[in-house]
Amino acid sequence: GAGVSQTPSNKVTEKGKYVELRCDPISGHTALYWYRQSLGQGPEFLIYFQGTGAADDSGLPNDRFFAVRPEGSVSTLKIQRTERGDSAVYLCASSPGPQETQYFGPGTRLLVL
């Protein structure tokens, strides 16, 4: 069966541009998580969806970051007015339900020039 997939695998953009990162969770998984990992560091939590709703968005660094999961499956992380400091690997994970083992996607490597 397919695991968590993320697209694109790499994204290079210019400062100030808008980007969208997509996550396809494992089919049937109700919980979906976004994390950000900077070079040499552990991931940090951004947002968690249970179904269609954002159950915890306390990790989003500022209002330039927004995420949606309109049908409770695919999720899109949206970053407006990108800054060089947004450069990182953005990881998505899903789990069958809350507080269960999380399965990670390969990540999207974002580089803001």
Next chain:
Amino acid sequence: KNEVEQSPQNLTAQEGEFITINCSYSVGISALHWLQQHPGGGIVSLFMLSSGKKKHGRLIATINIQEKHSSLHITASHPRDSAVYICACRVSGSRLTFGEGTQLTVNP
């Protein structure tokens, strides 16, 4: 001070050696995860535990809730075990708080 701290940051071993990676946390948790991250970024969940000990093949994970400490052990290490090992704690709700990872290199 991070809520989740790992040691050592880097570890180099010879093939066959017994390896221990430690994780300490400073807050109450509902579960602790050990994750493996290979070059290129892919993360695999190794264990999720809330008490006691779990074993899978050559990997063993233990947790001591009273001491707020967990260890990941690798027996008979092999070069293919080379990766970053990350400890992550479920502090509140379903979000995970991660340690900075331990870079393990096993030489043949």
